Amino acid sequence: MIPTHIEHIGIAVKxxxxxxxxxxxxxxxxxxxxxEVADQKVRTAFFxxxxxxxxxxxxxxxxxPVAKFIEKKGEGIHHLAFAVQGIDEKLQEVAxxxxxxxxxxxxxxxxxxDIAFLHPKSTFGVLTEFCEKRI
Amino acid sequence: MIPTHIEHIGIAVKxxxxxxxxxxxxxxxxxxxxxEVADQKVRTAFFxxxxxxxxxxxxxxxxxPVAKFIEKKGEGIHHLAFAVQGIDEKLQEVAxxxxxxxxxxxxxxxxxxDIAFLHPKSTFGVLTEFCEKRI
Numbered sequence: 001m002i003p004t005h006i007e008h009i010g011i012a013v014k015x016x017x018x019x020x021x022x023x024x025x026x027x028x029x030x031x032x033x034x035x036e037v038a039d040q041k042v043r044t045a046f047f048x049x050x051x052x053x054x055x056x057x058x059x060x061x062x063x064x065p066v067a068k069f070i071e072k073k074g075e076g077i078h079h080l081a082f083a084v085q086g087i088d089e090k091l092q093e094v095a096x097x098x099x100x101x102x103x104x105x106x107x108x109x110x111x112x113x114d115i116a117f118l119h120p121k122s123t124f125g126v127l128t129e130f131c132e133k134r135i
Numbered sequence: 136m137i138p139t140h141i142e143h144i145g146i147a148v149k150x151x152x153x154x155x156x157x158x159x160x161x162x163x164x165x166x167x168x169x170x171e172v173a174d175q176k177v178r179t180a181f182f183x184x185x186x187x188x189x190x191x192x193x194x195x196x197x198x199x200p201v202a203k204f205i206e207k208k209g210e211g212i213h214h215l216a217f218a219v220q221g222i223d224e225k226l227q228e229v230a231x232x233x234x235x236x237x238x239x240x241x242x243x244x245x246x247x248x249d250i251a252f253l254h255p256k257s258t259f260g261v262l263t264e265f266c267e268k269r270i
Binding site for chain 2: 001002003004005006009011012013018019022025026027028029049050051052073074075076077080082083094097099120123124125126
């Protein structure tokens with residue numbers, strides 16, 4: 001099961017209201033949706049560029065993972081998400097190869113996708129997500 | 136001039152020889168080329184996933200920008216590259232909008248592309264690259 005494309009790139013920002021104009025007015029992309037993901041304590045803004053989305057992430061609480069990331073590393077690229085098919089089988093496959101999982105099974109993420117994260121300790125520092133659009 | 140797609144994602148690693156097997160054996164991607172970019176003091180390994188390449192970056196000298204990045208932040212996502220058309224005009228356009236450029240004009244990068252970087256201070260912490268494949 002090989003990833004088909006980069007589904008999205010998650011970018012941690014302090015404030016969507018100041019970051020969105022950069023992506024729109026400077027890069028020329030269009031924010032097509034803002035969505036709150038309550039269990040991740042983030043508000044997200046989406047932009048499509050080719051096959052891939054840019055997903056800006058703003059913390060909605062001080063204990064949000066995104067708030068902690070910014071505190072430690074500053075604003076910047078937070079995670080990388082691969083589109084896969086058969087997400088639960090793929091998770092099992094990588095776990096059997098010694099990869100540490102954050103999510104043992106897929107759960108619902110933004111945009112109605114099934115998602116799961118791999119731990120960056122196992123993936124050379126890259127917080128890595130698998131995403132699947134199930135019908 | 137709107138970017139057409141994510142050309143590549145640059146990922147800083149300490150050692151290509153240990154990181155490549157993760158991308159190949161765990162994620163299922165195929166390393167199709169290793170290339171040294173002397174003026175950036177890096178060796179790069181490329182993987183294609185949909186429209187986008189993963190570009191692993193290993194420093195070839197202690198004063199390589201990639202070595203400094205790892206020293207400061209650890210291994211992880213280093214930069215984000217957008218495919219654009221008319222790269223020099225695009226650079227001028229973003230500079231006029233107040234973006235700080237690292238490269239005032241495009242120069243040759245890996246894979247024969249014309250490339251230029253924007254400063255992360257201007258781009259909400261994301262080291263941002265424009266790339267153009269000119270014939």
